[in-house]
Amino acid sequence: MHADRQNAEALKHILNQYCQNSGQQISAAKSSIFFSGNTGVQEKGEVCQILDIMTESLSDKYLGLPALVGADRSDCFKHLIDRVLSKTKGWKEKLLSLGGKEVLIKLIAQAVLVYVMMVFKIPKNICKGMTDAISQFWWGDEVDQKKIHWQAWWKMCFSKDKGGMGFRDPHCFNIAMLSKQVWRLLCEPDSFCARVLRSKYYPDGKLLSATMKKGSSFTWQSVLTGLECFKRGYVWRVGDGKQIHIWNDNWIPTSNNLKIQTPHGNNLVTTVDELIDPITGRWDENLIRDLFWDIDVNRILQIPLIDGREDLVAWHYNRSGLFTVRSAYHCQWKHKFGSNPLPNYTSGAGPRQVWPQLWKLKVPSKIKMFGWRFLNGFIPCRGILANKHIPGSSSCPVCLRGCEDLKHLLFTCSRVREVWTPLGVWERIQRLMNIDRSGAVLMEEVIRLGGTIPNLNDVGIAELILTGGWYIYGGRDVS
Numbered sequence: 001m002h003a004d005r006q007n008a009e010a011l012k013h014i015l016n017q018y019c020q021n022s023g024q025q026i027s028a029a030k031s032s033i034f035f036s037g038n039t040g041v042q043e044k045g046e047v048c049q050i051l052d053i054m055t056e057s058l059s060d061k062y063l064g065l066p067a068l069v070g071a072d073r074s075d076c077f078k079h080l081i082d083r084v085l086s087k088t089k090g091w092k093e094k095l096l097s098l099g100g101k102e103v104l105i106k107l108i109a110q111a112v113l114v115y116v117m118m119v120f121k122i123p124k125n126i127c128k129g130m131t132d133a134i135s136q137f138w139w140g141d142e143v144d145q146k147k148i149h150w151q152a153w154w155k156m157c158f159s160k161d162k163g164g165m166g167f168r169d170p171h172c173f174n175i176a177m178l179s180k181q182v183w184r185l186l187c188e189p190d191s192f193c194a195r196v197l198r199s200k201y202y203p204d205g206k207l208l209s210a211t212m213k214k215g216s217s218f219t220w221q222s223v224l225t226g227l228e229c230f231k232r233g234y235v236w237r238v239g240d241g242k243q244i245h246i247w248n249d250n251w252i253p254t255s256n257n258l259k260i261q262t263p264h265g266n267n268l269v270t271t272v273d274e275l276i277d278p279i280t281g282r283w284d285e286n287l288i289r290d291l292f293w294d295i296d297v298n299r300i301l302q303i304p305l306i307d308g309r310e311d312l313v314a315w316h317y318n319r320s321g322l323f324t325v326r327s328a329y330h331c332q333w334k335h336k337f338g339s340n341p342l343p344n345y346t347s348g349a350g351p352r353q354v355w356p357q358l359w360k361l362k363v364p365s366k367i368k369m370f371g372w373r374f375l376n377g378f379i380p381c382r383g384i385l386a387n388k389h390i391p392g393s394s395s396c397p398v399c400l401r402g403c404e405d406l407k408h409l410l411f412t413c414s415r416v417r418e419v420w421t422p423l424g425v426w427e428r429i430q431r432l433m434n435i436d437r438s439g440a441v442l443m444e445e446v447i448r449l450g451g452t453i454p455n456l457n458d459v460g461i462a463e464l465i466l467t468g469g470w471y472i473y474g475g476r477d478v479s
């Protein structure tokens with residue numbers, strides 16, 4: 001409210017009324033007032049006196065959220081990066097394994113952000129700062145890793161079954177959370193919040209076609225950002241058809257973009273109710289055939305019509321039609337990164353089927369992580385480091401012969417034969433090496449083929465080779 005005598009007295013009156021009616025009392029000692037920067041000393045004094053609240057709140061946060069978002073938004077949200085850093089910092093010295101880091105990142109670093117992301121559009125540079133901090137934590141500080149960031153963050157956000165780590169992209173998640181606000185405004189149009197926003201920003205009640213207005217509050221700008229995402233996934237369930245715009249709205253569930261494909265042209269019809277025969281309550285098939293391309297005709301005629309129901313907004317990406325942040329996140333993620341290819345082989349082949357098999361192996365998570373790194377080529381052996389133009393010898397520290405790449409490391413080095421032979425897998429490895437394959441592809445074949453070794457209590461071959469590989473890699477003397 002505007003800080004002056006009149007407003008303060010009105011507020012005092014409302015509060016008194018509330019206290020009288022409810023029997024509750026306001027504790028003046030626990031109350032505080034937050035003034036914006038341009039309030040004069042005299043006005044402040046006056047307002048405080050009328051309300052009988054003497055504490056001026058100097059904190060710019062309310063329930064952990066910034067109370068006043070100024071022109072420089074990044075400033076208000078910088079503390080988010082600090083919070084991520086502080087959550088990860090305490091763990092650094094303890095040399096968590098990648099498996100432990102995965103859990104920590106998913107549990108803590110991401111949970112910290114949920115609350116603030118629900119309400120505000122976080123500036124992009126802040127999202128980047130947060131992913132940088134998490135990424136630093138993920139890749140850094142293991143003894144031999146030399147802080148190489150092996151993979152871009154967004155690739156780590158692919159699901160584990162697609163070769164990523166299933167981390168969350170904060171920017172996409174933020175937008176998905178904001179589109180939940182849109183869903184709330186639609187589902188609870190009589191809530192206080194919806195009434196306030198509607199009266200100011202969409203008095204016609206059409207939230208889906210609301211736009212930015214001059215002097216829009218940051219809250220509203222945030223809602224509009226959510227609306228962009230929401231618009232890609234909502235779909236009208238046709239009732240009487242009165243609220244649905246034929247050419248602009250999503251109302252064709254079987255269409256790729258949920259819209260009519262026929263161009264608008266000079267067609268005069270605008271809302272869906274004009275396509276429904278008022279007497280029979282069915283689709284006006286002749287009219288529809290006149291107006292639309294065949295593909296649209298078929299799709300429209302498939303939509304069931306239920307008499308006497310109002311049009312309803314549903315969420316397309318959930319079978320029940322109810323909005324979920326999870327599905328909105330995937331929708332937003334696909335929109336942002338969908339045209340990018342999946343993380344690839346080091347050899348550049350297509351998407352791999354091996355990932356689900358890797359994660360199902362019966363080995364500790366550190367061994368699975370080793371497998372994940374190996375298949376991706378994220379192992380700092382000398383040949384790979386040399387390829388990355390990191391100074392140092394590229395030759396194998398064990399046999400001193402040949403370049404130490406992944407294939408040499410686990411399959412062709414003279415020493416590994418001494419490991420694989422007594423375990424009974426050397427012949428099998430040799431057979432796989434008849435075809436010229438890279439180390440990563442060899443490992444993939446091992447995991448894909450599976451099988452067990454009867455002489456060794458039916459231990460899985462993939463499990464054995466991966467675990468053996470982990471010891472070979474960890475045990476080599478690189479000093």
Ligand SMILES: [Zn+2]
Nearest residue numbers: 396398399413
């Ligand atoms: Zn060697």
